[in-house]
Amino acid sequence: MRALTWHGTHDVRVETMPDPEIMNPRDAILKITSTAICGSDLHLYDGVIPGVLPGDILGHEFMGEVVDVGPGSTLKVGQRVVVPFTISCGSCFFCEKKLYSACDNSNPVAKQDISETLYGHAVSALFGYSHLTGGYPGGQAEYVRVPFSDVGPIVIPDHLEDEKVLFLSDILPTGWMAAENCDIEEGDTVAVWGAGPVGLFAVQSALAMGAHQVIAIDHYPHRLELAQRLGAKTINFRETSVLQALMEMSGGLGPDAVIDAVGMESHGFALDNVMDTIKQKVGIGADVGHALREALMAVRKGGRVSIPGVYGGFLDTFPLGALMEKGLQVRTGQTHVQRYTHELLKRIEEGELDTTFLISHRLPLDEAPTGYANFKNEQDTWTKVVLKPGGV
Amino acid sequence: MTLTHHAPPAGEAPEADRSSHRWAGAGALAAAAVGLIAVTALIERPHRSGASDSAPGRTRRGLARFGKHDVVGRTVTINRPRADVYAVFKDPAQLARFMENIHKVKRTGDTRAVWTIAGPAGVNFDVETEIVTDRENEEIAWRSVEGSEIETRGKILLRDAPAGRGTEVEAVIAYKAPFGEIGRAIAALFQKEPAIQGRRDLKRLKMLMETGEIAISRNHRPTSQGD
Ligand SMILES: [Zn+2]
Ligand SMILES: [Zn+2]
Numbered sequence A: 001m002r003a004l005t006w007h008g009t010h011d012v013r014v015e016t017m018p019d020p021e022i023m024n025p026r027d028a029i030l031k032i033t034s035t036a037i038c039g040s041d042l043h044l045y046d047g048v049i050p051g052v053l054p055g056d057i058l059g060h061e062f063m064g065e066v067v068d069v070g071p072g073s074t075l076k077v078g079q080r081v082v083v084p085f086t087i088s089c090g091s092c093f094f095c096e097k098k099l100y101s102a103c104d105n106s107n108p109v110a111k112q113d114i115s116e117t118l119y120g121h122a123v124s125a126l127f128g129y130s131h132l133t134g135g136y137p138g139g140q141a142e143y144v145r146v147p148f149s150d151v152g153p154i155v156i157p158d159h160l161e162d163e164k165v166l167f168l169s170d171i172l173p174t175g176w177m178a179a180e181n182c183d184i185e186e187g188d189t190v191a192v193w194g195a196g197p198v199g200l201f202a203v204q205s206a207l208a209m210g211a212h213q214v215i216a217i218d219h220y221p222h223r224l225e226l227a228q229r230l231g232a233k234t235i236n237f238r239e240t241s242v243l244q245a246l247m248e249m250s251g252g253l254g255p256d257a258v259i260d261a262v263g264m265e266s267h268g269f270a271l272d273n274v275m276d277t278i279k280q281k282v283g284i285g286a287d288v289g290h291a292l293r294e295a296l297m298a299v300r301k302g303g304r305v306s307i308p309g310v311y312g313g314f315l316d317t318f319p320l321g322a323l324m325e326k327g328l329q330v331r332t333g334q335t336h337v338q339r340y341t342h343e344l345l346k347r348i349e350e351g352e353l354d355t356t357f358l359i360s361h362r363l364p365l366d367e368a369p370t371g372y373a374n375f376k377n378e379q380d381t382w383t384k385v386v387l388k389p390g391g392v
Numbered sequence B: 001m002t003l004t005h006h007a008p009p010a011g012e013a014p015e016a017d018r019s020s021h022r023w024a025g026a027g028a029l030a031a032a033a034v035g036l037i038a039v040t041a042l043i044e045r046p047h048r049s050g051a052s053d054s055a056p057g058r059t060r061r062g063l064a065r066f067g068k069h070d071v072v073g074r075t076v077t078i079n080r081p082r083a084d085v086y087a088v089f090k091d092p093a094q095l096a097r098f099m100e101n102i103h104k105v106k107r108t109g110d111t112r113a114v115w116t117i118a119g120p121a122g123v124n125f126d127v128e129t130e131i132v133t134d135r136e137n138e139e140i141a142w143r144s145v146e147g148s149e150i151e152t153r154g155k156i157l158l159r160d161a162p163a164g165r166g167t168e169v170e171a172v173i174a175y176k177a178p179f180g181e182i183g184r185a186i187a188a189l190f191q192k193e194p195a196i197q198g199r200r201d202l203k204r205l206k207m208l209m210e211t212g213e214i215a216i217s218r219n220h221r222p223t224s225q226g227d
Helices: A039-045 A113-119 A162-169 A171-180 A197-208 A221-230 A242-249 A271-278 A290-298 A320-325 A337-349 A365-377 B013-018 B021-033 B040-044 B082-089 B092-098 B181-190 B194-211
Strands: A002-008 A011-016 A028-037 A061-069 A080-083 A143-146 A189-193 A213-218 A233-236 A257-260 A304-307 A329-332 A361-364 A385-388 B070-078 B102-107 B112-118 B124-135 B139-144 B151-160 B167-176
Touching: A002 A365, A011 A365, A028 A080, A028 A162, A028 A365, A039 A365, A061 A143, A061 A162, A080 A162, A162 A171, A162 A337, A162 A385, A171 A197, A171 A337, A189 A197, A189 A290, A197 A213, A197 A221, A197 A257, A213 A221, A213 A242, A221 A233, A233 A242, A242 A290, A257 A290, A290 A304, A290 A320, A361 A365, A365 A385, B070 B194, B082 B092, B082 B151, B082 B167, B082 B194, B092 B102, B092 B194, B124 B151, B167 B194
Parallel strands: A189 A213, A189 A257, A213 A233, A257 A304, A304 A329, A361 A385
Antiparallel strands: A002 A011, A028 A061, A028 A143, A028 A385, A061 A080, B070 B167, B102 B112, B112 B124, B124 B139, B139 B151, B151 B167
């Protein structure tokens, strides 16, 4: 099959790779119809995620048609499904609590050691990412193997085209959970740092959950315009003093809830950084985590802090005092995608949520390397790239 | 009485440095397999004398031994009833499914079995064990028989986890290296690896019992398409 593989920093290629096979009873094999490039794929592209190996197939946002199933799968050949980027067994302590992204049983045992050392506990598996998260081949390919296919994939009715539902795989539930973690109440002001895909979906979700106003903070004009179209107010941090503006725009109170949809910037999660920090030799660069620091300063006393942005290591000069003295609540984590897919599919079906506005470019799989380069270098206009292995 | 990460005695370290991971796994597995066995005294007095807390002795800081034995242990909660977990530990075929380097397990008597452990460069070695304690759904303790290449003991303890969370499975492995070349190599390795191997074996057991399969991330078999 053809697949997008990683070979090093800014070096991804479309190559011929072996077709996937059923390896475990609960597996299914999909023929991919649509797959997206995600902001976190850019961290791999930039070479800042440890544990990515040459030849790894990327992609964790994908959907397709079931072409083969193991005896333990509940899917049927021919069904169209969207697959959560988190791989979850459905039967461990965490999955039973619907903490799907904390699943104990999806990350192969030998790959758990590093995160167990780094974080105190082993993390669960994700598609198309680092070998710290399992090293499962991803979906930017013609075919993909889906483990625990009786738990994750959601069957899509025929009348909904791919682009309406593809983002159920990651960014829509991620934006939704980010807003849910804000415990939005009547009259709330919610401030969102980062108007990328997750930030925009967080804006949309917070408004759907009844926020009085949502304020999106970014510096790309087109992204701010998209946020405005969704109903948000905006702050361009290149032109405006964010802390001051947020106070003035919230009656001098400060936002009731804040969302960091930026996460680590391009040099946050390099393993050498992390290890150096462990050794107390080198701290992580001072601008990493700027959005989170600013969010903690901005949020009102007793407010809620939601962090969908991805962090992997340590953060210098973390304003712990603001957290404690203001009595803040913090909620974060990789998205428990399986918890949200059914409800969000229903909202899409009923026309309550539309996610197609985000897609700026559609490319055949063979042009994926162009998609990566432009998604990285033209962030203002290349807001979301969808790859079509079957051709556009 | 515990140690998992102390420096190897002088003279043994070079063996460890030269050894491959595969060696390590094999040696460790000897402990894990034969293991799951206990130093009798350790079983009877799981907490060191004079201890001021309720933590297991193996979690003690710094260098410690129990006599000439090193002891490692790990607890995992498996979301299944105790009887199911106990049944797996009584079934040699199941043991070989989640213990990475066990080539085969052959019963040689009511309480005895020979474990064939995959060693380096395709060399296997055998360890014969006998069950010294067997309490249904509670405990299985084994030790290597007289004359075994590796002297090791271990036990599995099963307890109900709170609030219906399943079974807490505690594995404790003690081992003492014999003399001789192979012994020295294994001894050096034991000091580094049994904790890792035991932990991995328990995680595979948990996967098998909770999901019916053991997670694997590769998407095709090595034999197909020349990979
Ligand atoms: Zn994503
Ligand atoms: Zn699970």
